[in-house]
Amino acid sequence: MGRETLALVGPSGSGKTTILRAIAGLFRPDHGRIVHADRVLLDTGRGLNLPPEGRRVGMVYQDGALFPFLSVLGNVAYGVRADRRGRSDRARQILELFGIAHVATARPSRLSGGERQRVALARAMATDPEILLLDEPLSALDAVTKGEVAAELESRLQEFGLPTILVSHDFQDVLGLATRVAVLQDGRIVQIGSPTELVEAPTSAFVASLAGVNYFAGTAVARGNLTEVRAQGWARPILSTDDAAGSVGIVVYPWEISLAAEAPEGSALNAVPGSVRRVTPMGNRARVSVDGRPSIVAEITEESVRHLGLAPGVPVVASWKATATRLVPASRTMPDNREMPRRRW
Numbered sequence: 001m002g003r004e005t006l007a008l009v010g011p012s013g014s015g016k017t018t019i020l021r022a023i024a025g026l027f028r029p030d031h032g033r034i035v036h037a038d039r040v041l042l043d044t045g046r047g048l049n050l051p052p053e054g055r056r057v058g059m060v061y062q063d064g065a066l067f068p069f070l071s072v073l074g075n076v077a078y079g080v081r082a083d084r085r086g087r088s089d090r091a092r093q094i095l096e097l098f099g100i101a102h103v104a105t106a107r108p109s110r111l112s113g114g115e116r117q118r119v120a121l122a123r124a125m126a127t128d129p130e131i132l133l134l135d136e137p138l139s140a141l142d143a144v145t146k147g148e149v150a151a152e153l154e155s156r157l158q159e160f161g162l163p164t165i166l167v168s169h170d171f172q173d174v175l176g177l178a179t180r181v182a183v184l185q186d187g188r189i190v191q192i193g194s195p196t197e198l199v200e201a202p203t204s205a206f207v208a209s210l211a212g213v214n215y216f217a218g219t220a221v222a223r224g225n226l227t228e229v230r231a232q233g234w235a236r237p238i239l240s241t242d243d244a245a246g247s248v249g250i251v252v253y254p255w256e257i258s259l260a261a262e263a264p265e266g267s268a269l270n271a272v273p274g275s276v277r278r279v280t281p282m283g284n285r286a287r288v289s290v291d292g293r294p295s296i297v298a299e300i301t302e303e304s305v306r307h308l309g310l311a312p313g314v315p316v317v318a319s320w321k322a323t324a325t326r327l328v329p330a331s332r333t334m335p336d337n338r339e340m341p342r343r344r345w
Contacts, residue, residue: 058129
């Protein structure tokens with residue numbers, strides 16, 4: 001990879017952290033080859049396996065992995081390369097760079113979650129790395145702190161200009177941070193592309209669920225000026241303004257779906273009745289899962305949730321316009337990059 005940020009996204013057990021550990025030299029796979037800038041870090045076929053200290057890789061662990069018995073200054077100084085003179089002076093410079101010099105004498109237990117992440121990142125950069133690895137850098141933070149740290153991390157990654165790999169189980173956490181996203185399932189990459197590409201045209205229901213969009217597979221046929229898509233088990237066909245024929249994938253963004261007690265009239269041509277399975281708060285909005293044929297996930301305001309009295313078991317109708325039904329070839333592996341529509345907040 002070049003000077004970009006690549007995100008590895010997938011559920012627990014998909015192999016994300018194992019990949020980071022292999023790159024860092026903390027795990028030796030039975031077979032494989034790892035090369036960076038024409039420098040071979042691992043080649044099991046040749047019996048070559050550089051030790052971690054010889055790889056110039058900086059790693060930030062999920063919990064920070066700070067030494068509890070050392071001060072902030074001591075933690076960062078520990079990361080300074082042993083061949084550098086004036087390790088404490090270099091560590092102080094790095095603390096100033098990261099805006100955490102005021103907590104230099106504090107122990108990790110006295111720091112906030114955001115401060116611990118900054119110290120962990122500062123310690124990783126103290127190694128003068130050629131590659132930066134981030135293991136779930138935002139997962140342990142509360143919603144407010146997560147937003148602050150994500151904004152700072154985005155700025156820092158642009159400033160560092162290093163090849164960076166970050167892993168996360170949450171697709172939303174990598175938006176704004178990653179240039180490309182690779183989705184892992186059972187140790188294999190099932191799709192790779194920009195965040196927009198994965199949202200606009202997921203190649204499977206698994207990828208769609210991680211990206212937070214609705215995805216269905218069906219068979220498309222022309223119906224006047226519209227395209228009608230059918231699938232076994234659906235209550236009715238789904239209509240789209242996109243042209244397609246044969247096997248297709250359907251992508252519908254949750255924030256383009258409305259919920260009501262009855263099917264609306266007018267331009268919302270698609271209507272799927274069902275019952276609420278789950279309501280998940282998301283700040284001032286909520287994700288509502290609806291058991292229907294097919295099942296739907298909608299994203300609506302908290303006010304709408306209260307107004308409709310939504311709770312598990314409540315009957316609703318999910319509806320959206322034909323223009324909001326995007327059709328992609330079911331076998332597509334690298335979609336065209338179209339501009340992603342703005343969310344309605």
